[in-house]
Amino acid sequence: MKGRAEIHEFVQGLLTASGDDGPLADSDSLLFSGRLQSIDAVEIVVFLEENFGIDFAQVGFDKEQIDSVDAICTLTETVTKSN
Amino acid sequence: MDPLTNNSIDVGPNREAQRAERLAAIERALLTHPGVREAAVIQMSGNHVAAFVVPDSKFIDNDLGRAAAGSAIVGKWRKIFDLSQLSKQANSASVGFNTMGWDSSYTRGAIPDEEMHEWVENTVGDILRLKPRFLCEIGCGTGMLVMRVAPHCERYVAVDQSPAVLGRLREQLRTAPDVAARVEVVESQAAQLDRFSENTFDTLVLSSVVQFFPNVDYLSKVLENAINIVRPGGHVYVGDVRSLPLFRLFATSVELFQSADQLSAAELRERIRRRVDREPELVLSPAFFLSLPRRFPKVSRVDIRPLRGRADNEMTRFRYEAILHVGHDNAPVFDSEFLDWAERRWGLDEIRSMLRLHPSQAIGIKGIRNARIEKDLAAMAILDGTDAGFTAGELRKKSEQSANKGIHAQALFDLENEDQGFAVFLSWVACRNDGTFDAFFIPKQNLQGSTFPAINWPAPDASAFLHHANAPGQGKMRNDLTNRLMELCKQNLPQDSVPREIILVDSLEHTS
Numbered sequence: 001m002k003g004r005a006e007i008h009e010f011v012q013g014l015l016t017a018s019g020d021d022g023p024l025a026d027s028d029s030l031l032f033s034g035r036l037q038s039i040d041a042v043e044i045v046v047f048l049e050e051n052f053g054i055d056f057a058q059v060g061f062d063k064e065q066i067d068s069v070d071a072i073c074t075l076t077e078t079v080t081k082s083n
Numbered sequence: 084m085d086p087l088t089n090n091s092i093d094v095g096p097n098r099e100a101q102r103a104e105r106l107a108a109i110e111r112a113l114l115t116h117p118g119v120r121e122a123a124v125i126q127m128s129g130n131h132v133a134a135f136v137v138p139d140s141k142f143i144d145n146d147l148g149r150a151a152a153g154s155a156i157v158g159k160w161r162k163i164f165d166l167s168q169l170s171k172q173a174n175s176a177s178v179g180f181n182t183m184g185w186d187s188s189y190t191r192g193a194i195p196d197e198e199m200h201e202w203v204e205n206t207v208g209d210i211l212r213l214k215p216r217f218l219c220e221i222g223c224g225t226g227m228l229v230m231r232v233a234p235h236c237e238r239y240v241a242v243d244q245s246p247a248v249l250g251r252l253r254e255q256l257r258t259a260p261d262v263a264a265r266v267e268v269v270e271s272q273a274a275q276l277d278r279f280s281e282n283t284f285d286t287l288v289l290s291s292v293v294q295f296f297p298n299v300d301y302l303s304k305v306l307e308n309a310i311n312i313v314r315p316g317g318h319v320y321v322g323d324v325r326s327l328p329l330f331r332l333f334a335t336s337v338e339l340f341q342s343a344d345q346l347s348a349a350e351l352r353e354r355i356r357r358r359v360d361r362e363p364e365l366v367l368s369p370a371f372f373l374s375l376p377r378r379f380p381k382v383s384r385v386d387i388r389p390l391r392g393r394a395d396n397e398m399t400r401f402r403y404e405a406i407l408h409v410g411h412d413n414a415p416v417f418d419s420e421f422l423d424w425a426e427r428r429w430g431l432d433e434i435r436s437m438l439r440l441h442p443s444q445a446i447g448i449k450g451i452r453n454a455r456i457e458k459d460l461a462a463m464a465i466l467d468g469t470d471a472g473f474t475a476g477e478l479r480k481k482s483e484q485s486a487n488k489g490i491h492a493q494a495l496f497d498l499e500n501e502d503q504g505f506a507v508f509l510s511w512v513a514c515r516n517d518g519t520f521d522a523f524f525i526p527k528q529n530l531q532g533s534t535f536p537a538i539n540w541p542a543p544d545a546s547a548f549l550h551h552a553n554a555p556g557q558g559k560m561r562n563d564l565t566n567r568l569m570e571l572c573k574q575n576l577p578q579d580s581v582p583r584e585i586i587l588v589d590s591l592e593h594t595s
Contacts (some may be wrong), residue, residue: 018361032191034341039363042159045166061169 007076008069009046026069027034041066051082052076102126105580109134111576113585118142118564121591128585135549137591138564140300147560153297156363156556157244160295165247168225174175178255179230188333188397191341197367197392201579205385205391206290206322209232209404210536213318213370215286221273221305222292226252232288233262242269242276274301276308282343283312291323294364299371299589303378307409310379310520323390327368327552328516329456332357333401334428335466336459344476350477352466365557369514371551372405374590384408384537387511389453389492389520399492400455400518408535415531418539421521423448428452431494438503438524446447447526449541452489453518460517461485471478495522506530512544553587561587 004026012024027043030036036044044066048054054076065075094541106124113122121137144150145431160258167184176183182199186192194202208220223229223241229370233239249270267342271278273289273296285445288308296302309319325333325361331391338354363582369387376382392399429437429448437446462482465473473481494507499507505524511520523538530536565585572581 003259019357034191035362037361038186038208039159039164042162043163056166056169060171061166062171 004069004073006051007014007072011044012073024069024072028069029067031063031067044072046077048072052079054079073083085421087278088348106132109576109580109582110175112572113148115575116568116571118146123591124582130579131583132580134568134585135588135591136565136568136585137589138561138587143557143564144300147563149298149557149560152556152560153301155273156297157295161244164224164243164245167244168247168251173251176225176251176448178258179227180274181225181227181251181255183225188337194396199398201392201394202323202390202398203231204229209284209391210288210290211235213406214288214322214534217284218286218288219276219279219284219312220288220290221276221309222289222295223252224248224291226255227265228288228290229304230255230259230262233265236265239266240269240279241266242273244270244272244273246270252263252357273305273310275304276312279312281311282314285314285317287313287317287319289319289321291365293321294323294325295363297366298554301367302365302367302552306375307379310375310381310407310409312499313409315381316412317409319407319409320404321407323398323402324405325364325366326401326403327550328510328547329401329515329518330362330366330553331347331355331359332456332459332516332518333360333397335463336400336456337397337476339459339462339479339482342475343561344474344479346475348466348471348473348475349476352518355466357381359553360558365555366553368547368551369403369511370547371403371589373512373514373543374548374551375407377592381409382407383411385512386535391493392494393493395455400459406535412535414533414535414537415529416443416537416539417447417523417524417525419445419447419511421449421523421541423447424451424519428488431490434490434495435501435503437500438498438505442504443529444525445526447521447530447538448523449513449521450515450519451495451522453520454487454489454491454494456518457485457489458482462523483530492520493533498524503592504528508536508538510540511545512540514547545593548590548593549588 011030014036015024017045018036018040018078041063045056059079064071066072106126109124109132110122112501113119113136117137119136120139123135124132127133164184169182173181173183182193182244185194185199187194210232218229218232218236219240219242221242223243226241228516229239230242231254241252249268252268256266276522290552293302306319315366321555331491334355372385372387375385388404390399390404462478465481495507495509498505504527506527521541525536565587568585
């Protein structure tokens with residue numbers, strides 16, 4: 001089971017790859033702030049599908065669910081509890 | 084002869100011949116590389132030279148990895164569109180109006196419904212003017228166009244690569260059996276049009292979809308297939324295309340909108356540069372479409388038109404539609420001289436008066452200042468014109484002051500509905516990067532029933548044809564190619580013949 005640290009590290013890697021070397025707080029907005037683009041959201045979704053077994057076809061998808069490290073952690077915790 | 088020494092002086096033809104041979108030698112050296120399809124070298128100031136290189140598509144695809152990267156991009160967009168249909172809002176979208184994913188670059192929120200309604204109704208109007216009966220739409224999405232256009236067609240083939248999106252379309256078609264009877268839904272990538280026979284359709288539509296293609300060569304392949312399956316007399320309609328000549332202006336507009344008042348001009352410039360560099364979507368010059376008749380003789384002519392619409396948004400400001408006329412038609416030809424708007428700066432009322440004074444005469448006006456983007460142009464001019472310290476808030480105020488001198492494109496379209504009896508045509512064929520447009524007014528009785536007269540629009544400068552598109556996600560591989568070419572020149576040419584810069588371009592065909 002992976003946790004907050006791994007999620008934070010993964011998102012930080014995405015930001016770095018897109019040329020954003022700024023600090024990342026877990027509450028920072030990623031998509032609505034423009035730090036990541038829509039096409040980057042796919043990377044997060046695939047990461048969550050592969051590492052947390054989240055099936056978005058089942059749980060639904062809204063950008064808010066993955067807009068920050070905090071939001072992603074909430075999503076993974078919710079899905080894990082319900083399984 | 085030199086009168087002082089009686090020796091010959093190396094001037095005129097000899098020196099010119101040496102210079103030409105030196106440039107030709109550089110071109111030959113570049114052309115030995117498998118990544119180079121065409122090369123042209125020009126003398127810059129002093130003794131420096133610059134090389135323009137058209138890369139070889141297969142080399143970029145296979146040796147530099149663009150094909151694999153492109154496939155990954157196509158897959159990512161499919162996943163994004165699949166995901167867009169998993170939200171609560173998508174579940175409750177009304178029939179024919181599922182706008183999930185239509186987000187504003189300015190606000191990052193959904194584009195307001197009233198603006199989307201105007202966009203879709205105008206797009207439908209433009210497609211129906213093509214008088215489609217057998218239509219194929221590539222990238223049909225959830226069916227905003229299908230539900231409105233299919234009732235006017237005998238057969239409508241709706242193609243999309245996203246299963247979730249097509250699921251939504253099928254749901255909607257179940258509520259409208261009359262429409263469904265004319266519609267065939269096909270899950271396929273845009274590049275796989277070879278499933279259809281030659282001359283199957285009279286209209287092929289790619290609306291708001293080519294920006295999600297990975298590169299301009301992919302688009303070329305799709306269009307080659309599209310043109311093949313459209314019968315002579317038909318059209319390929321490419322709508323909602325993001326404009327390359329206006330790309331930097333778009334980035335300036337969005338970044339200035341999003342900036343806090345206190346942001347410095349230097350930081351704003353950096354954000355604009357980053358936005359252009361990081362752009363994941365394909366942004367196209369009208370010049371790309373204008374070059375198609377040379378490559379595909381089945382295309383007889385091309386229209387490039389700014390979008391209709393009163394709404395002030397990124398579609399009406401920075402996007403256009405390209406209409407490819409397939410085969411030759413009997414449209415009347417108009418090749419009148421164009422009046423230059425800059426000489427008289429006519430307002431709308433003056434144009435209206437001009438039409439009243441010459442009710443039977445076709446009138447063209449070129450270079451009309453575009454009211455939709457005046458503020459953005461003013462802001463970009465200030466940003467480019469001075470290094471002086473100012474803030475984004477100050478820049479916004481300054482750009483506001485310089486506006487309101489141009490004409491709104493929709494105001495000209497509206498003249499059609501007045502009693503002058505003129506049909507109005509607007510064009511961005513000239514590819515100007517200040518967004519000025521050309522207008523042509525034709526007395527309706529002179530149209531001979533044609534919806535699309537052949538107007539001899541002012542042509543673009545040759546330089547407009549150098550760059551057909553941006554190269555999303557290809558920065559690293561293109562740098563790799565220019566580095567390899569520079570190394571090749573260093574190894575094979577005298578030091579003073581090594582180009583100062585190597586510029587990758589899409590075409591050199593208009594520069595000779």
